[in-house]
Amino acid sequence: MSFTNLMLTVLVISALYFIAGQRVARALRSNNAGKLHSLPHYHGVWAAVTSALPALFVLLTILIGKDLLFQFWARDYFPEDVMNGDTVDRAIALAKVSNVINGISFGEVEPWVQAAGDAWIRWDANAIVVANSLVLAVSLVGGLLGYRRINLAFRSRNYVERILTWMLIGSSLVAILTTIGIVLSVLFESIRFFKLIPPQDFLFGLEWNPQFEGAERAGSGGGTATYGMVPMFVGTFLISAIALTVAIPIGLFSAIYLAEYATPRIRGIVKPLLEILAGVPTVVYGFFAALTVAPFVKSVGESMGLEVASESALAAGLVMGVMIIPFISSLSDDVINAVPQSLRDAAYGLGSTRSEAVRQVVLPAALPGIVAAVILAVSRAVGETMIVVMAAGLAANLSFNPLDAVTTVTSQIVTILVGDQEFESAKTLSAFALALMLIITTLALNYFALQIVKKYREQYD
Amino acid sequence: MVQNTNQVEGRAVPEKTLGEIQVDNPRMSARNVNVFYGEKQAIDNISLDIGMSQVISFIGPSGCGKSTFLRCLNRMNDTIDICKVDGEIKIDHQNIYDPAIDVVSLRARVGMVFQKPNPFPKSIFDNIAYGPRIHGLAASKVELDQIVESSLQRAGLWEEVKDRLDQPGTGLSGGQQQRLCIARAIAVSPEVILMDEPCSALDPIATAKVEELIHELREQYTIVIVTHSMQQAARISDRTAYFHLGKLVEVGDTKQVFTNPRHELTQDYITGRFG
Structure with missing residues (x-):
């Protein structure tokens, strides 16, 4: 049986245990010997779970564990010089073996590789037999043990509740572990980068020039590669600041209009329209910025006698601002709506005008939520890539002038990783270091947002 | 109103209000007021005077329109889109539904206290201020400090909160919150205070304090109170109005209404046969 079939078989067995458990519980109930603690279907679920969960766990362990084990065993076949070499040599040896297993051959295969491959195929066949018998046995025995515990007083309802809790915890763990995994993988690559480039050069360097890396290694001259991250972070914050200057007032004001002034009919039309903005793919915003807004900004600027780069931070920032308007307006609208009507009544009852009620009562009460909305928008702005790649250019100028071409962290990561790369080079690895810094930045932003929200919560509750 | 809903146990709601609609010295007077929520008529042709420096209570079963009528008196119904009011309500001989009237200053003259205490999420001081x-x-x-202090004093809350004026009003107990809301209402020196079941969310001790407060406030303010408690109406009000299915059935001196009601519906309600 293949692993897929094995899994299906386990599920069928557990379904049978469900039916059996339910039936025996029903029989107990109809015997009138006493009161059944839990409803029959809880007993069924209990029997099914005791059959399926341990079996699936064993199956998963075998699936993950077998390759690790075989890799360890395969080392016995490796010749001395490979074992004494570094990790790369061993990785190459393993790759050769796996080629044999998959039936891919490049010319003459060394005899030890062939031997290891043959052994691996043998082990794999054995593993399937072991897995089949073990998993089926566990599922049958586990289910039987669970099934035998069913009696009148057995509290399967409480056990099922507990199992459910653990399943929910497990789901949230998956999300957390994934995040940790991403951070760790970025972290390890960054550490490799920092072995090549000193951290202080990266953190405080004012020049970003990784393009010369290849030329430098080839010794053809022409310039030195520099890896200072400051220009990109300045660019990121410049563009984000422009975007927020656009998005916060417009988003907040439209939220106030929607929540406090608009009639239900207007609200029903305007709100979905605003939310469509959030559904426009960023690449569309990108060419809107590059083809429409940037030339417009340039011509307006030049008519005022200013020097404007054809790909300016201002154009990218304006369009990005438009992009995040719906985040702010939609979330703030929900938050403002959640302010109790009784507070508005109180304000109107004292003779407030609408805007007085909004400014002095509704907005202060909604502030924590509005701050959260803004921070979410900031994270979007900092992480946004496409608009910047298309509209702000790739020149890593260290400039606070919104009319210059600047670049952002994310767009540099894209340019570095697009196309053929060689991994041990500082240029490629620098993308991971940039990503790490970006993660740290957004993490810090979220942390501050939480602190602000907490502070105002305390004040208002 | 649909004909059959006008009947309770075979007793018809009278076409004309029984008792004394008019008083000698009215602060507010309503004439032929009708209120519609969309198609539904909530108030049916009510006329009533509200006397100067008197407490009048509105009683009646749930859904009889007493709160709706109360909210007409300072145009709080304006905030409900589908609500339409016609007829005439005058304060000091000025129709409050006149397009020329400023709702904002009307509400400063006719203050309101709500069923559930609703202090702002601000400090006690800022609530009053x-x-x-x-x-x-x-x-x-x-001057602002003086207003805050005197309002809190008149609401009988000053001694309890004078050391913590900077703390949030929402941190007070339910009864204190309601007295805070009353203090907030009197801080703008209104002429009339409308109270919509101000004690229904309070325990008996807090209720007693609020009633005591209403008793003291009657010297200076005209008070209109909606209540579900007939004992409360009997204890605190000078006049009592009985509402039924959107109509004003009977109005008169509280003593008269409770000891010698003119209409069987009033009689049935105050003796607890329905409601």
Whole structure:
């Protein structure tokens, strides 16, 4: 049986245990010997779970564990010089073996590789037999043990509740572990980068020039590669600041209009329209910025006698601002709506005008939520890539002038990783270091947002 | 109104209100007021005077329109889109539904206290100072302090909160919150205070305190109170109006209404046969 079939078989067995458990519980109930603690279907679920969960766990362990084990065993076949070499040599040896297993051959295969491959195929066949018998046995025995515990007083309802809790915890763990995994993988690559480039050069360097890396290694001259991250972070914050200057007032004001002034009919039309903005793919915003807004900004600027780069931070920032308007307006609208009507009544009852009620009562009460909305928008702005790649250019100028071409962290990561790369080079690895810094930045932003929200919560509750 | 809903146990709601609609010295007077929520008529041709420096209570079973009528008196119904009011309600001989009238200043003259205490999520001081600030009643900080202190004193809350004026009003107990809301309402020196079941969310001790407060406030203010408690109406009000299915059945001196009601519906309600 293949692993897929094995899994299906386990599920069928557990379904049978469900039916059996339910039936025996029903029989107990109809015997009138006493009161059944839990409803029959809880007993069924209990029997099914005791059959399926341990079996699936064993199956998963075998699936993950077998390759690790075989890799360890395969080392016995490796010749001395490979074992004494570094990790790369061993990785190459393993790759050769796996080629044999998959039936891919490049010319003459060394005899030890062939031997290891043959052994691996043998082990794999054995593993399937072991897995089949073990998993089926566990599922049958586990289910039987669970099934035998069913009696009148057995509290399967409480056990099922507990199992459910653990399943929910497990789901949230998956999300957390994934995040940790991403951070760790970025972290390890960054550490490799920092072995090549000193951290202080990266953190405080004012020049970003990784393009010369290849030329430098080839010794053809022409310039030195520099890896200072400051220009990109300045660019990121410049563009984000422009975007927020656009998005916060417009988003907040439209939220106030929607929540406090608009009639239900207007609200029903305007709100979905605003939310469509959030559904426009960023690449569309990108060419809107590059083809429409940037030339417009340039011509307006030049008519005022200013020097404007054809790909300016201002154009990218304006369009990005438009992009995040719906985040702010939609979330703030929900938050403002959640302010109790009784507070508005109180304000109107004292003779407030609408805007007085909004400014002095509704907005202060909604502030924590509005701050959260803004921070979410900031994270979007900092992480946004496409608009910047298309509209702000790739020149890593260290400039606070919104009319210059600047670049952002994310767009540099894209340019570095697009196309053929060689991994041990500082240029490629620098993308991971940039990503790490970006993660740290957004993490810090979220942390501050939480602190602000907490502070105002305390004040208002 | 549909004909059959006008009947309770075979007793018809009278076409004309029984008792004394008029008083000698009215602060507000309503004439032929009708209120519609969309198609549904909530108030059916009610006329009533509200006397100067008197407490009048509105009683009646749930859904009889007493709160709706109360909210007409300071145009709080304006905030409900589908609500339409016709007829005439005058305060000091000025129709409050006149397009020329400023709702904002009307509500400063006719204050309101709600069923559930609803202090602003601000400090105790700022809660009281809210009204005077938006209406520019205090020329200086000292004057504002005085208004806050005297309002809290009149609401009988000063001794309890004078050391913690900077703490949030939402941190007070339910009864204290309701007295805070009353203090907030009187801080703008209204002529009339409308109270919509002000004690229904309070325990008996807090209720007693609020009633005592209403008793003291009657000297200076005209008070209209909606209540579900007939004992409360009997204890605190000078006049009592009995509402039924959107109509004003009977109005008169409280003593008269409770000891010698003119209509069987009033009789049935105050003796607890329905409601």
